[in-house]
Amino acid sequence: PGQINSLSSNTIWSVLKDRNNFVWIGTNDALNRYNLQTGEILYFRHDPNNLNSLSHDRVRYLYEDSAGIIWMGTNRGLTRYNDGEMKQYLPDQDNPASLPGNYVWSIIRDTNGILWVGTHDGLARLDEKSQSFTNYFADPTNPRSLVNNTISSLALDKDGNLWIGSRAGLHRYNPSKDDFDRFLHDPEDDKTINDNRIRVILPAKNGGLWLGTNAGINYFDPKTKQFTAYTEEDGLCNNTIYGLLEDDDGYLWMSTNRGLAKFDPKTKIFKNYDAGDGLQSNEFNGGAYFKDSQGLLYFGGINGLNIFKPEEIRDNPNIPQIVLTGFNILGRPAQFDRSVSAVEEIRLSYKENFITFAFAALEFTKPEKNQFAYKLEGFNEEWIYSGNENRVNYTNLDGGKYLFRVKGSNNDGIWNEKGLAVKLTVKPPFWKTKFAYLIYFIVIGISAAGIYKWRSEQMKKELARREKLMAKDRELADRFRKNDVVAQIRQNSDVLLHNIESIEQTMEGIRTRAHDLSNASENTVTATEEMSANIVHIQNNVETSFQNVRVSTEYAQKGDESANAAAREIDTIRSIVNESTGAVALMEKKAAEIEEMVKVIRNIDDQTNLLSLNAAIEAARAGDAGRGFAVVAQVVQKLSNQTSDATKKISAMIKEIQDVSKSVSNKMKLVTKEVAVGVNLVEDTRAMLSSITESISNVENIMSSVAESMQEQTRTTNNITEQSDIVRRHAQDTDSDINQTAETLKKVAEIAERLNQIVQMFDMDNILKADG
Missing domain, CATH: 1.10.287.950 (Methyl-accepting chemotaxis protein)
Incomplete structure (x- = not known):
């Protein structure tokens, strides 16, 4: 900028190559027209005093229609350029047939020759005869209206359908009904568009649509009405898509917020480029993309414009050579009798337990983009991809033999699969050597043999002892058969069991009667207490009666x-x-x-x-x-x-x-x-005398109480008598049961004595003593 025949600004917002081989470039401060034949650049700027000048210095979008008219979307309306003359279309709040908004993001003419303009505040359709606009706005109450008024992209598919991209969804215009179909993101359905913020629409040659969004690219199949998304997780350098073009070979090229990406729709593989590959920067701008009739692709960003032929962007075919550039032991470089790159085998002791390999790919087109993968066979099972990191550490390796392998690629991902291979041998400590293991084996073998021999001797002694016992058992069996000991034991055991059952039954009867005796005793005690209380009451009443009689005598004298x-x-x-x-x-x-x-x-x-x-x-x-x-x-x-x-x-x-x-x-x-x-x-x-009558009445009451007490005493006495009879009967029964139990126990003792005598015949100590 500032030099003759240079761009007025490096910030590029729009680009277009017209049929006259002029390249129009919208920058931050002017519209630049570059003559490819002469190299001359002409600047167009807004003149407030000239209604036929550019409506604003910053041109956001450039479009050439079939008649060669160039339409310019600016930060202040629409400008029409034809044969060197400009005409402005500005928004007017007092005129509903004017342009609905200042910022114009996209322009297209449909198959019917109608010019459509996407603005920040709605979609406009221009009637060039009346020079008036028909405007379309979002209506929350109408599901057939636009979802959002910010129209970011317009495109026509091969069937002539008009597609409208907005900040809140995708639309398709229905001319017969003059309304819109909506295609929106549904979090519950992965077959819908993955993001509603549509930045760019690219009609595919097969009739589908490629959509650039804030979440990667989407392919829309109009037959199934399903979307397929491709994002950073699939290899895309960045999800924010600014521009989207298809080259003559069917590859997609897209500008992003972190470089340029090439996508193969057949293999679904991305190839990413950044400023290191010659791009103006890693950041591009929306609207600054264009494909001309010769297949050249144009992408503009914050630091200029890139123009290239896609077929000339070839991958670097050079397969890099992979070499070892360093080997450290315990953090210090190892010493070899040759260059480290020529080392084929390395030997280490078990004490050298921290090592570092350094390696490189000898391809210097873009060395910072070279990639590496390594593995230590015998330790790593799979390849470890380290990106452009070319160092790796290993610690505390066990003794044994390993093979360290490295493979790498150049800046375009062309890999040297054979790569580098270095043998590594770690000498184990003495106690982990084969000789040490042999000694361990011999010692264990000798110990096992000694234990086996000792165990065999013990088993022989045990066998001899068991044979002796078996002989004694046979001798005892003979004795048992002669003395019929088993039959005696069985007979006495049966009698013993019968007596035990008899004792149990007798003891059960004793327990029952003891319970009854306990209850009877308690009743007797209660009755005795009640009778004692009645006797005391009677005694008190009698004494009171004597006193009343004496009083009556005194009253009689009067x-x-x-x-x-x-x-x-x-x-x-x-x-x-x-x-x-x-x-x-x-x-x-x-x-x-x-x-x-x-x-x-x-x-x-x-x-x-x-x-x-x-x-x-x-x-x-x-x-x-x-x-x-x-x-x-x-x-x-x-x-x-x-x-x-x-x-x-x-x-x-x-x-x-x-x-x-x-x-x-x-x-x-x-x-x-x-x-x-x-x-x-x-x-x-x-x-x-009346006093005698009163005394006698008292005596009569007392005697009545005495009579009642005597009756209660009589009942209590009868109860005591009944309980005493129960106690007496149970005592007699218990005495009989005790005598019977004592007799049974005596029999049991006799049987136990006989059994003890028989059991002594089984005592091995007595038998062995008897045998000397």
Whole structure:
């Protein structure tokens, strides 16, 4: 920049070679037109005072239509260039038929001659007759509209279909309906496009589409409507695709954010190039790509423009020679009697346990791009690819023989598969040598032989001892047959088992009766305690009675003085008794009336039961509709039951009242009679005193309590007697069982003695002693 016939800026945004062999280059500050014949460069810039100048200095996209008209997308609208004249198409907010946005990213004319313009704010269709635009925008409520307004790429497939790439998905225009089909990324379906940010669309010769995205390239098959993605994981140098072109041999070339890549659609293999291969830099720009009619490819970036013929970009055919350039032991270079590159074998002691190999590929076209792989046979099972790293360390190798191998490639990946091979021998320590292992084998063999011999002697002794024992066993067997010892043991064992079973049964009976005795004893103790308490109670009542008798005697001495008063009181008693008798008679009459009322209640109860039964029958007939009857029936039945129970209780109470009333009446009549007699006695003897009556009444109550205590004592005594009888019977049974058990144990002892005598015949010590 700044020199005559040089680019105005090295930052390239767009490029185009027209039919007149002018190369148009959009840069950061001007549009450059390069004359290939003369080498002259002409600059076009925006002139604010000239509406027929370039609309903006920065041209983002260049397109030549079939009529030779050059359309320029800038940072401020669209510019049309024809025969040296320029015309601007600018956005106008007050005119809906104007261009929808300033930034123009892509331009194309379809098969019907309609010019389409992709802007930052929508898609526009130009009617060149009326010089007006029809604009298309994203509508969230319309699934047949654009997904996003930023239109980054436009392309026509071989069938004339218009494809629109946006920042949020791929579209296909439907002219008949004037709407769009959408093709979007679905995370759940790997057959959809892998990223919605479409940067470039390239129609393939077979009718498919190649798409450059922010996540690699995608191939779209219109027949299956499926996408196949290729990314960095497949060998692509970078996933951000700026430009995408197909050369005459069918290879794809793509500019990225980290170099240029060549892709073979048949083999699916990428070949990557970077600034070291002559590129303007590793970073390119969107829109700056073009293929001319001669097959030349143009790619622009942040530091200039690359133009090349793809067929001239050949791989370096030179197979590099691989040599050893260094060998270190414990971090120090090893000393050899020849050049290290000529060394074919290296010997080490076990103490030299840290070694380093250094190697190189003798191909210097781009040495920094040479690649290496190595392995130490006997240690590594597979090749280790180290990239351009040409050093490797090994530590603590076991003693033995190894083969170190290295293979490498040149900058274009042409490999020397034979590579380098160096023999490596590590001498093991003495204790790991073959001679040491031989000594170990001999020592182990001798030790094993000695152990075997000792073990054989032990086995012989054991065999002799067992033979002697077997002889004794045979002798014992003869004795057993003669003495019929086995038969005696079997017989005595049967008797012993029978006696043991008898003892167990007897002991079970003893346990049961002991349990019963325990319960009876507890009952006896309880009854005894209750009887003792009653006796104490009786004693207290008797003493109280004696005291009351003494008091009565004292009161009797005073009887004479109270005779007259007693007579008057008795008259009063007679009067009260007479009244009580009348009241009792009235009570009997009322009780009779209550009895009549009870009869009436019983009649009502019978009727209630009848109503309950009828309600239950009606509920059964009505089913679910008669659930209300069922509830009534239940309630009535419940009331009936309660009434019946109450009636029974009332009846019983009335009967008791009647009985008591009759008893009271009878007693009151007797009292009246006795009172009359008492009056006569008072008048004759003046000895009846009210105090004596009270004392006698106390004595009577006490004696009644004594009688009750005596009855309780009698019951307790009977209980004690019953428990004593149980204890006595169980004691007799237990005594019998104990005698029987003792007899059985005696028999068992005798049998055990006989068995002990027989067992002594099996005692090897006695036999051996007897045999001397």
